[in-house]
Amino acid sequence: MEVLTLTTNENAPFMIQQQAALEERGVSFSTLSVGGEIGNGTSRSPADYLRFFPRVRREAREGYDLIHAHYGLTAPMALAGREVPVVLSLWGSDVHGPVAPVSRACVPFCAAVVVMSPEMRRAIGTGEVIPDGVDLALFRPRDRNEARERVGWNGEGYDVLFPYHPSREVKDYPRAKRIAGVADALLDRPVRLRTVSGVDHDRIPDYMNAADALLLTSHSEGSPNSVKEAMACNLPVVTTDVGDVRERLRGVSPSVVARTDDELIDGLIGVLERSERSNGREAARTVSIEATADAMHSVYERVCGADAVGDGERSVDPAVRPDAR
Template structure:
């Protein structure tokens, strides 16, 4: 199967790991990414997205015999649907359902052959029939290590509690101010120093070192789909203290020690408990449910349904997919 991938971020580790796993199953990929500079505090302009239309139409035609177009993120769905020949799978990442991109995602989703979301919550918000497939975690890359060795590798001292916030403080959706506030309170309540460690821009291969060096992962995001950091922490048996967003509660069911909180007080209490216990979690066993190999098999089944066995050479989309009412909360 030959697939054209459309994305806003060609460097997204979870997307590339998924593609690598699918390549091991015989799928081949070409990737187009929206041009333009993106960084903390900067983003692409509408002109960047408009310029992406002819790029997609040219690549989707031009004698290229793709079986499928996989649009990663709601903002590239209009470009995928602009061509009428090739089936489209749309993967929604979370912020394209919880935020200003939501209207674009909801408008385009009914016209795609298959839609993939990361959590049941996202399916409820989208309000249409779709497949729930969380991003998978590489259990070989993310595995338990000796904590002392990991701390030496990342340069952390051994005399403090280290709480990992694996994002840039500048990413508003991750809510760094709340994480800092929680850790400050906990630091004042415990005798041993508590340090909030932020990481961003590091090679994904080294993130496991930070997971194994930390005593807890702290997630305070305003919204999430299926946060990879939680699943990666689970795979390293790192306890997680998190707000109740996305599929966090589902993923952490039965994982101990870990806490899913709905208030600052619960976050403080949960973090104190984790740090005082000083134990690793049993998260790795639960993480097997979302291994990259498991989720790649599920995505391959989605691809096969979208293609439907036979390639259409003159496809038109005059009717949207059948929508089903969203279930009651």
């Protein structure tokens, strides 16, 4: 099976891992990424997307079995001409943010739509639930003292991991800083908010094994990878009630899903005072990269053998009921 991938971020770890797992199942990929500069505080211009159109049109004629469009803004390019069926993976902000109208307009014309959570499916009215998978061989519990040495964290106190750049508004760093600050004032031992970004993905497990808790204060999410990766490392999670985190963390202890600042503060203090690792790894097995790659491969096979367009109702997440709408 030959697949043309369209993406706004060719270096997205979860997409790279998914492709590698699918290649083991006989799928070959060619990837085109939207050009233009993007980084902290900057974004692509409409001209960057317009220049992407002819590149996609030329490449789509090269005999691919399907096009897999990652993120809603690549969907119009994938559908232009419609030489082959299109699978659209929505990431979260393209369902809940300003890009949502583009995503919604393209959904009816796709052979399959993949979303990360039941919440996203409810928002667009359709979609197959396949969360991004976690590499359980990479993200696993390790010796904490050794991990702290590798990341250079020393001293007494608590280390709270915030694995995003502070400039990413949707992650709400000011709220995380405020929550950690109050916890620091109320606890006898210092609480340090460790902001980690721009490091190789392979190093993230060291930070998760070195930390006492993961703090997620996002306004919105689809199925946040950091939560699932923390679960795989048995790192306790304190998070706002966004995306599928409540479903993922069901039965995981210690961990807290909160709605208000007071709940976040109480939850973080409680987790830190317990000073225990969680039991999250067992729950993370339902979203291993192997399980989610199998689900995506089934979508590919169905789409390539289907004549009809737009049958996107079945949930392929074993943790989600088919009628969870």
